[in-house]
Amino acid sequence: MGSIAAYETSAGRRYRVRYRTPDRRQTDKRGFRTKRDAEDFLATVEVSKIRGEWVDPTRARITIAEWAPQWYAAQLQLKATTLSGYRLSLDRHVVPRWGNYRLADVGHADVQSWVTELSQTLAASTVRQIFLVLSGLMKYAIRDGRMNRNPCDGVRLPRAKAKARGYLTHEQVGALARACGQEYGDIVLFLAYTGLRWGEMAALKVGRLDMLRRRMEVAEGVTAPRGELVWSTPKSHASRSVPFPAFLTSAIAARCVGRRRDELVFVGPDGGVLRSNNFRRRQFADAVAACKGVDADFPSLTLHDLRHTAASLAISAGANVKAVQRMLGHASAAMTLDVYADLFDDDLDSVATALDSRAAAAGVTAVL
Template sequence: MKVTIDDLWLKNDDDGNPPSRAAKRSLANSRDPMKANVPEKWRKSRYGVGMRWRCHWTIVKDGRRVQRVKQFARLAEAQEYAAAMEDDIRRGRYRDPRQELRVLDDVAGEWLASKVDLKPGTAGRYARELRLYILPKWGGMTLRELRPDMLQEWVGQLMDGGYPAALPDGRDSKPLSARSIRNIMKVVLKGIFDYAVSNGWIGENPVDRVTVPKIVSDDDMVFLSVREVELLADEAERIGKPVDGLLVRWQAYTGCRIGESLALKVGDVDADKRRARIGRTWTDDGHGGSMLGTPKNGKARNIAIPRFLMPQIKAQMDGMGDDDWLFRATRGGNVWTNTWRTRIWNKAVKAAGMEDAGVTIHSLRHTYASFAIAQGADVKTLQMQLGHSSPSITLNTYTALWPERLDDVADAIGALRERELV
């Protein structure tokens, strides 16, 4: 397949003679083509109007031959494009240039509709990030227009605040965390452009060349002492009921996520073996509500329960059926995470004097990890208890908590040598 370059301004005269070198030179040197010394016999009807050079080629689409064109102001640009296009055609990398004119809003909708394997909560989060942040800024632009430098500048705006956004109640945009920026840019927007690349609409993903702020885990995590955990549990029990204090201790001493804890039923607990099966969690239903789903990594797991918690756990189970909630409301129904956070947790944190310490419910899970590592837990054991999908996630999250034991290893090797030689 060959790409042909046409001159849209000049033609041969009626006798078939091409424009003279003098006429071409005069046109090339004139800023205003209408003032160039080009006789009328060599001028086409559209002489001096629009771009002068046109590339055209033919493709087969849906069994039909379809012509494609692209215009250029300079011959060198047209020749460069034609050479690149012919190379792409030979190598099977051809893309229809008109597909680059797809609007991001439309492409984003198609991409989201294609993600049929997402959990409702994940799909809802993607949709919100599109609606609140991405589309207000880029929705009306074409794939061709979005460049890495523009996206990089936007990252700075997300870090500083003041960016265009469709926030509820007309709220002003504020600086976003590194984790939020990474999700918006490297998960959602990158996913949209990867979808466009896979469909052959564009050649490369501009997000791949954008740098986002690094997530520093230590900045996001708060580790409590045993005394602080007990203080929070006591305050939660004072503000609410004994079950509220138990829920605080359960998360700090087992490492369960709050959604997993509140989804536990009596039948999930084996009191004799001190084990609990984590097979479900409360998750976002994608519409602002909650629904039961699988744990975060999609797999059930069994966790160990410290012995000192068992008397209270057994009291919670006493007289209940297997299908009753373990941590239940007064009338026996389930406890909603947001309700418990507002009614119990936030008040307990304030009563304990920790409101300015960055303590969140998730801090209880981090606290468990710190306790376990301090007591000698290895990466694999901690991964199984926390429900991470791989040991590398556990190690990357809590690597700073493992003690440096180079001297211990060196001494152990020395002791091994002495034993063997004796």
């Protein structure tokens, strides 16, 4: 056990606790206003040592500004776009607010107040990402033995509103492709009928295509966070084989003429990587506006909605959830169901219709 001793200060009597760390080093903590506070602290220390949960309080004296670079450097598993978002959250929100705080000084109520304040001016999804960065900093500190609790645990976050997805019909996909013109219309068709992410399409190389089997190996992705091209594996970190419909064969083959196996299938005007921001600004936005001008049912659309459209068209064509999962590169069929639960609701109607048809053919009737 440790010991407790009183000492005098200009502000009055205070108490000091002396105790040994698990490695038998003697240390102390001063400044307790009452003997009861000192006794409670000493009891907590002894219990935490017995449970193997003791944390050296001196290791939590590092500030958030000092700790953040260590946490950020350890995020090796994350994609460049995710890291870029984390960097922005750190620089614009986390470090300006918490940078001078020591890890040990961040309190749960303070974090909750901060989240509530952010929610007044920022979208719920943005607040959640900023909070995730601070919470991640704290979790990493716990794993490093600097803390034994996360002040972010239990903080109430704003409810994020589900974004409305734009699903196109076959006819609307065709109209959008025509509106994008001969040079880029096949890109719309390719995305809407394969479900590739933009970065996967932009990174696709000629050698990854199997024109006879109408398959392609999706093994790379390219993004441009802050304008700099970053090549990596797909979002799921795994390659996959994706089919493409026969009517796209000639357009894809035309893109490959005169190109080596290690060259890109889809390229920008300068022959380099086709960038989503440029395509969105120069072709896609105007094409969507043109389609909405002649079709009142044409939805507002993002480039990523072409991936959602591919899922919708595949499901309506009768593809099962496992096939859609493999096509899109989701980690599991459960994830596909979670993301596209609204699309699979229509399957219930088709099940009932199919059962009704088979029952009628067999002469089954309701017995009243």
